[in-house]
Amino acid sequence: MSPLMVGFIGIAILMALLMSGMPIGVSMGLVGVGGLWYLLGPDVGLSILKTAPFDAIAKYGFAVVPLFILMGSFCFQSGVSKNLYHAVNAWIGHFRGGLAMATVGACAGFAAVSGSSLATAATMGTVALPEMKKYKYDPALSTGCIGAGGTLGILIPPSVVLVIYGILTEESIAELFLAGIIPGILEAVFYIITISIVCRINPKAGPAGLRSSRKDKLMSVKETWPIILLFTIVIGGIYAGIFSPSEAAGIGAFAALVIALVQRKLNWKNFVLALDDTTKATGMIFTIMIGAVILGYFMTTTRLPFDLASVVSGWEVNRYIVFGAILIVYVILGCVMIPMAMVILTIPIVFPLIQSLGFDGVWFGIITVRIFEIAQITPPVGMNVFIVRGVAPEIPLTTIFRGIVPFFIADVIHLTMLIVFPQIALWLPSLLR
Amino acid sequence: MSTGRAFNKGDRLIYLVTISVSRIGAGLLVGMMLLITCDVFFRFLFNKPVPGTFELVEMMMSAVVSLSIAYCGYRRGHVAVELFTDKLPLKTQNFINAVHYLVCVAFFTAIAFEVAWQAQVIKESETVTALLGIPIYPFIWVLSIGAALLALVYLLHVIEILRKGASQ
Secondary structure, eight states, rough: OOOOHHHHHHHHHHHHHHTHHHBBHHHHHHHHHHHHHHOHHHHHHHHHHHHHHHHOOOOOOHHHHHHHHHHHHHHTTTTTHHHHHHHHHHHHSSTTTTHHHHHHHHHHHHHTTTOOOHHHHHHHHHHHHHHHHHTOOOOHHHHHHHHHHHHGGGGGOOOHHHHHHHHHHHHHHHHHHHHHHHHHHHHHHHHHHHHHHHHHGGGGOOOOOOOOOOHHHHHHHHHTTHHHHHHHHIIIIIHHTSSOOOHHHHHHHHHHHHHHTTTTOOHHHHHHHHHHHHHHHHHHHHHHHHHHHHHHHHHHHHTTHHHHHHHHHHSSSSHHHHHHHHHHHHHHHTTSHHHHHHHHHHHHHHHHHHHHHHOOOOHHHHHHHHHHHHHHHHHOOHHHHHHHHHTTTSOHHHHHHHHHHHHHHHHHHHHHHHHTHHHHHHHHHHHHH | HHHHHHHHHHHHHHHHHHHHHHHHHHHHHHHHHHHHHHHHHHHHHHHHOOHHHHHHHHHHEEEEEEEEHHHHTTTTOOOOHHHHHHHHTHHHHHHHHHHHHHHHHHHHHHHHHHHHHHHHHHHHHOOOOTOOOOOOOHHHHHHHHHHHHHHHHHHHHHHHHHHHHOOO
């Protein structure tokens, strides 16, 4: 059997293992060891376990992942999201659907200090849902906007998924972060337009809230300084050239800690909780990474990623047809897996192909993140939907998914726009190049 | 039931070990954060970065991950695709899970052994980090211990399923 064929069989077995419910990292590791064992003998197959796991984790560049998670956890535990929500609410809550719009706005703001979509959805769920319930919002709209708004977390920088993408593809993390800003803001705007359309069709879905006094408005803005400061330090520091994206994560976590302490929002218990959540997430991500590195050795031995790239780019078809095929595979896989696992699993195989077709690597990073985000809110396994459900167990899943539909339509339009006009993502980084 | 008590005791012990180990990892993570902050601070203000930050972070990073994987396993944090199996009858699900966990036990035991072997090789070759000359092998040992702990956690999952099956 040719190595290439072994590679394809390996991928088929990997898919079968994943679908059977085997932990993702272990599935990848097993196929990697098994494939190398078959191709190069048992000695090589097992000896990969000697070096690959340590090489996979002892990397300076990876320190950015737990540190950005830590920064988000500190912000989560110190309750900055609550102030953020109240601030946006004070300004737009009195519009029809205003509380839902405020939720999206606050999600975008929290995304600027958190790298994860689930944390954003969970935080906003606990803060905004009771408020919308009080004003008798349609549960479909209130849960839908939180589920969708949560996905902003991994597009607006800092984003842990974009960091991993950057490390795997050797694209610049600074450029990826910049590329996420305009699409992220646009996405929030799209969601706000969606809410106003939903409320126009059905005014009962989102009744207007109370109008705040000018004093309250100004006071509420003052309460958001930690988020603005943190975002300015982290993103500003990177682009002013004071520190690298890897260092920015350390500085950001430190600044988040200091801000929380100054505000007296963090006690020992919260501090330990933030650390425990961070180590748990770190263990999860890097077990997958260890599996991916082992699988990577096998894939490289079969030459599958490179051969696939050269074969497909040799076809005389429009490159957007191949791109479309990749999108379809992504949508299917994205429906059953979390974005982080998806990126680590597919990028080493797909990226050489995308490059050989002449697509921009930074742009493709944004598209990848967008697709996996959309998958987070679609059935059957929209993780964000489950998070919202975890916060509001009395609302049936079908209601939440019904509430998601308008946002899903907005997502499809947004994604199409990003594909047709790559400049939306690439304009900001082009200023840096 | 005495086996139940023994299991609970074992479970409690493993929990205490994994959480303690993970908290050591958390401490290292905080250390890493402070180190990077100091490095940037001194470089920016006095043009004098902290020497060896790069390799220190690499070693600390490896320890943070090594010490957190077992805790993540204890909190059932390692993600899997559960969509296709959660519609099956409970007994079938339990069987599949038990098989998966056993495979995980084998996988992480293998890693623990191979990595420990490698640590010995690295120790004998006296490999150290480039600038500060820190020996690398202890960090490889830490990974071996972390993998062994995770294998134990998975073994605990298997026993739990078997116990539930027996009591039903």
